[in-house]
Amino acid sequence: MRLKRISGLLVLCAVMGLSACSSVLTEGSSAAAGVAGTALAGKVTNNAAMATGIGLGVQAAARAGLQYEQRKIHGEEQDSIAKAAGELAVGAVAKWQIKHSLPIEDNLRGRVTVSRVISTEGMSCKEVVFSVDGVVDQINKPDSEFYVATICRAGQGWKWASAEPATERWGALQ
Amino acid sequence: MPLLRSPRGAMAGAAVLLAALALSGCNSIGGFAGAAAGVASGAVTSNPAVGYAVGIGVQAATDATTKYIFRNWQKGEQDEIAAVVGNLDVGHASRWAIVHQIPYANEHGEVRVVRLIDTPLALCKEVIMSVDSGEGDQLKRAWYTGSACRSNDIWRWAVAEPAVERWGSLQ
Numbered sequence: 001m002r003l004k005r006i007s008g009l010l011v012l013c014a015v016m017g018l019s020a021c022s023s024v025l026t027e028g029s030s031a032a033a034g035v036a037g038t039a040l041a042g043k044v045t046n047n048a049a050m051a052t053g054i055g056l057g058v059q060a061a062a063r064a065g066l067q068y069e070q071r072k073i074h075g076e077e078q079d080s081i082a083k084a085a086g087e088l089a090v091g092a093v094a095k096w097q098i099k100h101s102l103p104i105e106d107n108l109r110g111r112v113t114v115s116r117v118i119s120t121e122g123m124s125c126k127e128v129v130f131s132v133d134g135v136v137d138q139i140n141k142p143d144s145e146f147y148v149a150t151i152c153r154a155g156q157g158w159k160w161a162s163a164e165p166a167t168e169r170w171g172a173l174q
Numbered sequence: 175m176p177l178l179r180s181p182r183g184a185m186a187g188a189a190v191l192l193a194a195l196a197l198s199g200c201n202s203i204g205g206f207a208g209a210a211a212g213v214a215s216g217a218v219t220s221n222p223a224v225g226y227a228v229g230i231g232v233q234a235a236t237d238a239t240t241k242y243i244f245r246n247w248q249k250g251e252q253d254e255i256a257a258v259v260g261n262l263d264v265g266h267a268s269r270w271a272i273v274h275q276i277p278y279a280n281e282h283g284e285v286r287v288v289r290l291i292d293t294p295l296a297l298c299k300e301v302i303m304s305v306d307s308g309e310g311d312q313l314k315r316a317w318y319t320g321s322a323c324r325s326n327d328i329w330r331w332a333v334a335e336p337a338v339e340r341w342g343s344l345q
Contacts (some may be wrong), residue, residue, distance in 0.1 A: 035227040052226055059230070067230030067345045075338040093294050113295045129293045129323065130334075145324035146296040150335035160337035164344060166318060168305075171279075173344050 034059025073104050078160035082151040085112045085128045086158030095134050107136040110144070118150070125152040125161055204237030241343055247279055252331035255285055258320040259301050261327030262287045270303070281305055283315065291321070298323040 037058025041051040041158060077098045084096035097109035112130040128151055131144040152161040165173070211232035251272040264287050271282035283304040290296035290331045299322055304315040323332035336344070 034230060035223060038223045038226050051223070055223070055226055070345065071338045071341060074335075078337060091294060111295055113293045115293045115298070116292045126265075127291075129291060129295050131295055131300055143326045143328075144296075145330070145331045146298065146325055147334040148291065148298055148300075148321040148323065162334055162336050162340075164336040164340045164342065165333075168316060169318060170344065171248045172241055 021124075034061030069102060070104060073100050073102055076100060077105070077108065079157075081110075081112055081128070081130050081149075082158040082160050085114055085126060085130070085151055086153070088112070088114045088126075090114045090117060096130065099136060107135060108132050109136050115148070124151065125150055126158075204233045204240055207232050207236040209233075247274060250274065251279075251281060255301075255303060256329040258285055259287060259299050259322045260324065262290070262297075262299075264290050291323075296323045296325065307320050307324070
């Protein structure tokens with residue numbers, strides 16, 4: 001059901017060609033759920049305020065659901081970069097790419113290299129520089145974008161390890 | 175119910191909205207726009223669900239726009255700091271400042287390059303930067319670390335996103 005709703009909104013996004021589609025997707029899908037909840041509650045109760053209250057509750061639940069999907073999808077990309085960089089030596093370059101299970105984000109590809117090994121007792125981490133060169137199966141973007149991140153070994157694999165920004169620097173992130 | 179019955183009523187409404195905005199900050203713009211649209215459309219139709227749907231639709235669009243504007247502002251600040259970083263050698267420091275066309279969220283401070291990250295992929299620099307507030311004895315400096323990389327001769331902010339497990343309420 002949720003998937004169906006998301007895919008419907010994706011079509012809408014594609015039609016409208018919105019650049020800020022992610023936020024419209026977030027607001028839109030939860031809003032649609034909220035409206036459906038309100039209409040449903042409206043049939044049970046004649047109290048408009050109560051119906052709106054139920055709608056808001058449903059909206060919040062739908063938003064949380066979509067945000068969970070978005071995290072999962074973005075986590076796949078972080079995992080693929082961490083996996084590509086995990087076994088690299090300092091200065092070696094490897095390619096990474098991701099094909100998402102849900103088409104919420106672009107299937108991106110790029111290169112990654114290790115710039116520094118950060119290890120202390122029992123902890124093994126690496127500082128990596130990675131590029132985003134373009135979308136899988138498409139030609140390169142004119143300018144690659146470069147970013148710096150850290151990865152750490154977790155069990156058998158490597159995981160993304162960059163911590164969140166200080167709350168004072170969240171700015172428009174929230 | 176008739177929200178904008180007369181020009182005077184409209185002005186009073188606008189004044190209330192402005193006061194509420196001043197109290198709650200810009201992040202609530204979408205909510206207010208949505209609420210206003212919801213009330214206005216509720217006046218046209220007696221179906222609360224329709225009024226609610228219109229209100230939420232307006233809120234979603236306004237929220238997306240506000241986020242886009244804020245993001246552009248933040249990008250302006252990042253570009254400014256990265257440009258300063260590009261001209262600095264390791265160990266050197268310089269002032270940075272961002273002045274927006276709309277005098278909001280103007281910031282300034284100091285930035286110092288602490289390390290060169292020279293990789294086969296790109297040239298990057300690790301920096302520590304301060305965001306200053308107050309003057310003289312009241313001067314407060316908050317320090318942060320960051321990094322910038324060169325792409326096609328332009329230096330850009332290069333701090334990657336946190337691990338999704340650490341997103342918390344950031345989303």
